[in-house]
Amino acid sequence: MSNKDISQKDLLRIPSVVASLINFLLYDNKTVIRASQIRYIDLSEHFFFDKLLRPVFPDVCVFVSGSKRNLPFILCFENQTRSDSTMAVRNFIYIAAVFLWQLRQKHSSGFEWTKNRFVPCVVFTLHYGRFAWKPKSFRELFQFDSYPCLQPFLTDYKMNVENIACWDREKIESIRSDFRFIADYCAQMRASHGKTYEPPTTWPIEHVEQTLTALAALSQDPDLKKVFDEYVQQFKTNEQKGAPTMASVIAHILQRGERIGEQRGEQRGEKRGRQLGFQEAERKFEKKLHTLTREHNEMISTFVILAQKRMVEQGLSASEALDQLGYPETIRAKVLPFLVN
Incomplete structure (x- = not known):
């Protein structure tokens, strides 16, 4: 995970790649944000790691300066190759870290602040795994309906997860940066159940080292x-x-x-x-x-765990869970005897 994470960070450290992703995700792929508006924020100088040595700040954080078409804002990217049940909490912490950083920057003239000094922050979790991840919201992490007296005072929190492997071909080809190689790889791995990758030979590569390193790591x-x-x-x-x-x-x-x-x-x-x-x-x-x-993905224990988790979370039978996960017959035959309905 660490090598993949570092490789994806390197690719997202390129302003033109980040600008293209922001336009892709927020502005229907129109050229609204340009590379010159991207300024990287180093939150590692102010925040630390948890007991599992995971940072309590996002992988990539950028300040997008304002223009005639938009006010300034902050956008963060978190890279994930597998789903994480605690991601709603982690994203909440990331946003808090960004606003704490803004508090510490109140006397800084290096950034373009609004009248209220604070600018909004959005976190996108980029999921590179083959299976679609439907993360739990903040309220789903606890028994929200069991606290009727607290409900008027509790705030829900929506996670912004992009299941890259689920993007269609037309959407991937419209990406105006080398990130489309990564998206295309993820989509092909999902379609072929992790077996086959046919590189798009005619696409130009602008940032050779970062793109090939990311593909090799994935x-x-x-x-x-x-x-x-x-x-x-x-x-x-x-x-x-x-x-x-x-x-x-x-x-x-x-x-x-x-x-x-x-x-x-x-x-x-x-x-x-x-x-x-x-x-x-x-x-x-x-x-x-x-x-x-x-x-390594053929390890039967991994497939069993994924199927059993799907059965518990969604109340599915063993066969329904295997159908939803799209396991081939050879894997189904090995996994089914270990599943408990």
């Missing part, structure tokens, strides 16, 4: 990470970079396969070693690129 494939790292290093040292696309990354992987094939052919001393070695390496890396196998 895939948990060490070989893919290695070739991506090699490509990034090659890209850095190449003075005539041009406009990189995923096609150029694939070409690099195949060239790497050819080099490995040549080495194996020479070491074996076979007459056709170079040709056979190249073909073997090419097949290997094409397979690695187009079929990212999630072996």
Whole structure:
């Protein structure tokens, strides 16, 4: 989780990527917020970590300066690869941290404040997992209906969760930054049950290092990470970079396969070693690129826990929970005997 989290933070540390996401989420993808309006807020200087070493401030926090079309506001992003039942509490703490930060900045001239000095804050939780997450609201965390005398005084809290893997193709293609590679990967993993990824070869990559690092971290494939790292290093040292696309990354992987094939052919001393070695390496890396196998996700205990949790939370039978989770027949046959109706 930590490597994925850091990689996603790196991508969201690019003002143009954040500006495109804000326009995508808040303004129907119209160009309202520009990169020049994004200023990053470092809350880590003021707030600390809990006992589990989780920060009590969001992953990314930006101050969006005002313009003719909008007043200033603060927007935070929290990255999650799996659902968290305590996220409603954590989001509430994040917003409190932002307003405490604003209190401490009351004498600062570095930010454009409103007449009341405070600006509103919105937190978006970006969920990269394959299964749709319907988080509980604040009132659902306790037996709200059991406190009729308190209800007039209790405030509910709505979480803003974006299930990225559930975005449709048209929506993903409309994203005007490299974040669409991440969204496309999540959507394909959901559609193929975590088995197949077909990279969009024609899309240009503006921020090569951050995008490929994020994809490698999400895939948990060490070989893919290695070739991506090699490509990034090659890209850095190449003075005539041009406009990189995923096609150029694939070409690099195949060239790497050819080099490995040549080495194996020479070491074996076979007459056709170079040709056979190249073909073997090419097949290997094409397979690695187009079929990212999630072996660890095949752990039966994980599937059992997910299904049992769905049964308890939504009052489903074992078969209904498996249908809702979309498990294939091979997994259903292994999981069903362990589920208790």
